Amino acid sequence: xxxxxxxxxxxxxxxxxxxxxxxxxxxxxxxxxxxxxxxxxxxxxxxxxxxxxxxxxxxxxxxxxxxxxxxxxxxxxxxxxxxxxxxxxxxxxxxxxxxxxxxxxxxxxxxxxxxxxxxxxxxxxxxxxxxxxxxxxxxxxxxxxxxxxxxxxxxxxxxxxxxxxxxxxxxxxxxxxxxxxxxxxxxxxxxxxxxxxxxxxxxxxxxxxxxxxxxxxxxxxxxxxxxxxxxxxxxxxxxxxxxxxxxxxxxxxxxxxxxxxxxxxxxxxxxxxxxxxxxxxxxxxxxxxxxxxxxxxxxxxxxxxxxxxxxxxxxxxxxxxxxxxxxxxxxxxxxxxxxxxxxxxxxxxxxxxxxxxxxxxxxxxxxxxxxxxxxxxxxxxxxxxxxxxxxxxxxxxxxxxxxxxxxxxxxxxxxxxx
Amino acid sequence: xxxxxxxxxxxxxxxxxxxxxxxxxxxxxxxxxxxxxxxxxxxxxxxxxxxxxxxxxxxxxxxxxxxxxxxxxxxxxxxxxxxxxxxxxxxxxxxxxxxxxxxxxxxxxxxxxxxxxxxxxxxxxxxxxxxxxxxxxxxxxxxxxxxxxxxxxxxxxxxxxxxxxxxxxxxxxxxxxxxxxxxxxxxxxxxxxxxxxxxxxxxxxxxxxxxxxxxxxxxxxxxxxxxxxxxxxxxxxxxxxxxxxxxxxxxxxxxxxxxxxxxxxxxxxxxxxxxxxxxxxxxxxxxxxxxxxxxxxxxxxxxxxxxxxxxxxxxxxxxxxxxxxxxxxxxxxxxxxxxxxxxxxxxxxxxxxxxxxxxxxxxxxxxxxxxxxxxxxxxxxxxxxxxxxxxxxxxxxxxxxxxxxxxxxxxxxxxxxx
Numbered sequence: 001x002x003x004x005x006x007x008x009x010x011x012x013x014x015x016x017x018x019x020x021x022x023x024x025x026x027x028x029x030x031x032x033x034x035x036x037x038x039x040x041x042x043x044x045x046x047x048x049x050x051x052x053x054x055x056x057x058x059x060x061x062x063x064x065x066x067x068x069x070x071x072x073x074x075x076x077x078x079x080x081x082x083x084x085x086x087x088x089x090x091x092x093x094x095x096x097x098x099x100x101x102x103x104x105x106x107x108x109x110x111x112x113x114x115x116x117x118x119x120x121x122x123x124x125x126x127x128x129x130x131x132x133x134x135x136x137x138x139x140x141x142x143x144x145x146x147x148x149x150x151x152x153x154x155x156x157x158x159x160x161x162x163x164x165x166x167x168x169x170x171x172x173x174x175x176x177x178x179x180x181x182x183x184x185x186x187x188x189x190x191x192x193x194x195x196x197x198x199x200x201x202x203x204x205x206x207x208x209x210x211x212x213x214x215x216x217x218x219x220x221x222x223x224x225x226x227x228x229x230x231x232x233x234x235x236x237x238x239x240x241x242x243x244x245x246x247x248x249x250x251x252x253x254x255x256x257x258x259x260x261x262x263x264x265x266x267x268x269x270x271x272x273x274x275x276x277x278x279x280x281x282x283x284x285x286x287x288x289x290x291x292x293x294x295x296x297x298x299x300x301x302x303x304x305x306x307x308x309x310x311x312x313x314x315x316x317x318x319x320x321x322x323x324x325x326x327x328x329x330x331x332x333x334x335x336x337x338x339x340x341x342x343x344x345x346x347x348x349x350x351x352x353x354x355x356x357x358x359x360x361x362x363x364x365x366x367x368x369x370x371x372x373x374x375x376x377x378x379x380x381x382x383x384x385x386x387x388x389x390x391x392x393x394x395x396x397x398x399x400x401x402x403x404x405x406x407x408x409x410x411x412x413x414x415x416x417x418x
Numbered sequence: 419x420x421x422x423x424x425x426x427x428x429x430x431x432x433x434x435x436x437x438x439x440x441x442x443x444x445x446x447x448x449x450x451x452x453x454x455x456x457x458x459x460x461x462x463x464x465x466x467x468x469x470x471x472x473x474x475x476x477x478x479x480x481x482x483x484x485x486x487x488x489x490x491x492x493x494x495x496x497x498x499x500x501x502x503x504x505x506x507x508x509x510x511x512x513x514x515x516x517x518x519x520x521x522x523x524x525x526x527x528x529x530x531x532x533x534x535x536x537x538x539x540x541x542x543x544x545x546x547x548x549x550x551x552x553x554x555x556x557x558x559x560x561x562x563x564x565x566x567x568x569x570x571x572x573x574x575x576x577x578x579x580x581x582x583x584x585x586x587x588x589x590x591x592x593x594x595x596x597x598x599x600x601x602x603x604x605x606x607x608x609x610x611x612x613x614x615x616x617x618x619x620x621x622x623x624x625x626x627x628x629x630x631x632x633x634x635x636x637x638x639x640x641x642x643x644x645x646x647x648x649x650x651x652x653x654x655x656x657x658x659x660x661x662x663x664x665x666x667x668x669x670x671x672x673x674x675x676x677x678x679x680x681x682x683x684x685x686x687x688x689x690x691x692x693x694x695x696x697x698x699x700x701x702x703x704x705x706x707x708x709x710x711x712x713x714x715x716x717x718x719x720x721x722x723x724x725x726x727x728x729x730x731x732x733x734x735x736x737x738x739x740x741x742x743x744x745x746x747x748x749x750x751x752x753x754x755x756x757x758x759x760x761x762x763x764x765x766x767x768x769x770x771x772x773x774x775x776x777x778x779x780x781x782x783x784x785x786x787x788x789x790x791x792x793x794x795x796x797x798x799x800x801x802x803x804x805x806x807x808x809x810x811x812x813x814x815x816x817x818x819x820x821x822x823x824x825x826x827x828x829x830x831x832x833x834x835x836x
Contacts, residue, residue: 275643
């Protein structure tokens with residue numbers, strides 16, 4: 001009878017929700033974003049310590065994956081496409097520099113440490129994609145997602161994920177021993193970028209009349225469920241088209257942002273997010289194996305990768321040299337690596353391109369960059385601004401937005417009160 | 419990579435949410451409760467037809483189980499314990515008659531059809547427990563949960579589940595070939611009843627200060643998550659104590675009903691319910707194997723069990739002869755069998771007490787009673803009332819409550835508009 005496994009799931013959910021919320025609130029009291037507490041809750045409940053939360057359990061894994069989709073859908077709902085397009089050239093520059101530098105630095109460092117070309121390429125590639133979940137959530141916690149800096153990070157991270165998927169297919173071909181085809185690379189790129197464009201263009205034509213019809217049904221809950229189903233549908237389509245599910249969920253939010261039904265959909269999504277999203281972040285934390293971090297050799301390679309990974313992404317913030325906002329904030333927000341980095345590491349491990357020690361080193365990099373970013377961002381936001389770089393009248397510089405941080409404009413702005 | 423199975427899950431969720439909501443709304447337009455549409459959505463997507471929704475998939479199973487917990491928690495939140503206690507003697511009578519008659523009739527019919535004692539006992543036992551989920555949801559859809567009739571059904575179904583669990587342990591012992599111990603039976607009974615009493619008494623002392631403290635945290639979402647975690651915790655405790663998880667979730671709702679934080683918790687739970695609850699009902703529908711229903715012998719036994727099952731429970735509605743409300747409504751609302759009936763059938767199958775044909779017959783009974791109840795209830799509510807039996811001034815007879823049905827008092831009152 002599956003009764004036993006269900007009561008185990010209940011125990012995991014109770015422990016996870018209570019610990020994540022408690023530590024999340026504690027984090028805020030200490031001036032950190034709530035997400036730090038949720039990550040630590042995962043580490044505590046994960047295999048290294050309590051051993052209750054197993055992120056590879058199929059049900060927990062499904063909840064966590066749905067959590068990141070709900071999060072990206074929420075973020076899309078709050079994102080004005082026009083303000084993303086306005087910072088398009090800055091975002092593209094940050095994305096490209098933020099892929100090129102970490103890849104080159106990672107490959108270089110790995111080669112210097114004596115790795116052969118293929119493992120060195122996998123290490124470099126694992127450093128390329130920013131984890132949009134961590135950055136966006138932290139910027140939201142800090143009330144900074146709606147600033148020009150926040151929009152650049154959001155745009156760059158989305159583009160970044162697209163580039164990361166392209167690199168993944170290229171590296172996959174290389175590791176598999178096959179010759180690279182320029183056609184295949186072009187196709188992967190075109191599909192990923194084409195998907196977002198097609199979804200937004202078609203969506204803006206087809207979706208408003210659809211949701212106007214749904215709103216007429218007048219049964220409470222219908223709009224919220226319809227919005228969620230739409231987000232899952234686009235996630236599915238994005239995945240079928242060869243792109244990432246999170247890009248689909250984000251596009252769904254972008255499309256619904258302009259509809260009059262947005263606030264009803266938002267209300268419902270926010271409540272689901274309170275349940276699903278902490279499961280995602282706790283799962284990320286639970287994947288940490290504290291034991292492997294104590295191995296000296298793993299630590300050496302890991303520290304080298306962390307160093308070049310942080311420097312490469314931080315430098316990317318200064319890529320759009322013409323941008324007059326706070327470049328350091330952009331650079332820090334680009335630091336966290338997440339799922340895509342772990343997918344690279346896993347691919348390397350299963351194909352034999354990475355030893356299990358190298359795998360641990362890459363995983364350590366992903367986790368370290370994830371953990372250091374929220375406190376670094378909080379510190380950066382609070383440190384005094386260099387006046388000429390942040391006061392752009394009419395564009396909403398950092399100082400203007402500190403006041404706005406307490407409003408309910410952001411998906412999880414609850415977390416902005418320290 | 420589990421990526422494939424996750425996109426499959428997304429496809430299932432999109433199909434389920436869209437179909438369940440569409441057919442739910444269609445049901446309402448046809449004057450039926452929304453739950454009928456959700457059940458039919460499950461049949462369509464289930465293994466008999468489309469084959470997309472597999473209720474035994476671990477993730478779907480977990481979602482469905484969480485769905486029934488969220489539903490019972492919602493129902494508990496809306497239930498005033500005082501009005502339950504007020505109808506306590508009526509509820510207890512309905513519960514006891516509603517267990518005794520179907521058991522006796524089921525055992526008798528099975529014996530007449532030539533079954534030996536043990537399978538006949540299992541058949542009888544499978545007919546004892548009313549499925550609180552279906553009844554409560556349908557009464558809510560019809561705006562009748564807050565009437566004295568609705569409260570009697572709710573109380574009787576909860577007591578029913580307790581009695582069902584006791585019978586389950588007794589029958590389990592019999593089927594296992596062991597001698598019955600009066601001590602063990604008494605213990606199971608005491609634990610199940612004791613759990614609800616202890617939870618409500620202790621809960622009313624300990625919970626209000628706890629939730630007053632939680633409310634002071636002032637981060638949005640904390641109260642909703644805390645309420646949900648509390649419901650899951652009591653479900654877990656109930657299960658550990660040898661009772662059913664749904665009894666724990668219902669008790670949690672009863673306890674929080676009296677706190678000032680109730681409306682915040684309710685708001686969050688309702689949104690989660692819109693997502694989780696249809697997954698439960700669609701799963702119930704998806705378990706139907708239309709093929710087995712065509713076998714003549716299975717159909718014969720099934721029809722006999724359905725007949726005695728319906729008659730036995732309907733008669734139970736007339737058990738509290740002194741009650742002046744609409745007894746037929748109570749009798750009909752007690753008809754649906756659900757999980758507990760299926761657990762009996764499954765236990766019979768795995769221990770060899772039931773052949774697979776008998777199993778199909780029992781499953782058919784569970785499903786038929788589940789499907790006929792919502793339309794029967796809708797028909798009963800709309801049929802003209804016998805004046806002396808329903809108009810009790812001050813107690814809220816049926817007519818008084820038709821007007822109230824359109825308010826937002828009920829967890830899913832959205833469904834009350836036909």
